[in-house]
Amino acid sequence: MDITTFSALAEPNRFRIVELLLTGPLTVGEIASRLELRQPQASKHLKVLLEAGLVEAEVDANRRNYRLCMEPLQAIDAWLDSYRAVWTERFDNLENYLQKLQSEDNK
Template identity: 60%
Template sequence: MNTIFSALAEPHRLHIVELLRDGPLTVGEIVERLGLSQPQVSKHLRVLSEAGLVDVQPIANRRVYKLRPQSLQAIDTWLGSFRRLWETRFDRLESYLEAIQAKENKPPDRS
């Protein structure tokens, strides 16, 4: 997991992942969209590939890159534990706020 987060920590690599979210792209298409040089993009793609975030498919003299869903599912699973923690805390906060509101809306006791 550290390798994945380390790869995504670099802004250009994160941007490449965002570009690939919409579908596979060639190195040339990524170069055009990012405005980086081809060697820079290739270096970033190599890091993403080594982290297991992208797959490459050579087609003739081009390389087409696409996201690897398995690595993104691993991130989602990891984040899921935090999601459950926050949902539990928000549920408790909601219950607490409802109890306060009910107490404030309760008519005064006239005994």
């Protein structure tokens, strides 16, 4: 997993672009319009997302269609998976503790 992915997603507009692209490919103009950005701003954000490997562009005549690349997001999910095991264990321990307290209160 690459820290570049987190850096790219840390900026709110880039995060919103990634969310938009979940539904399918869009042009710069469509992205700019939906996020109420100027086209140069959207292009700047897309460049960062391209460099981070989060999106790719497909050239169609004079238009570029941007689509989401799932590999970096899958890498984040795999990284988080190791933490999920810790969280699950801690929640299980908390649940056991609460059940123990509850059974003591019922005595």
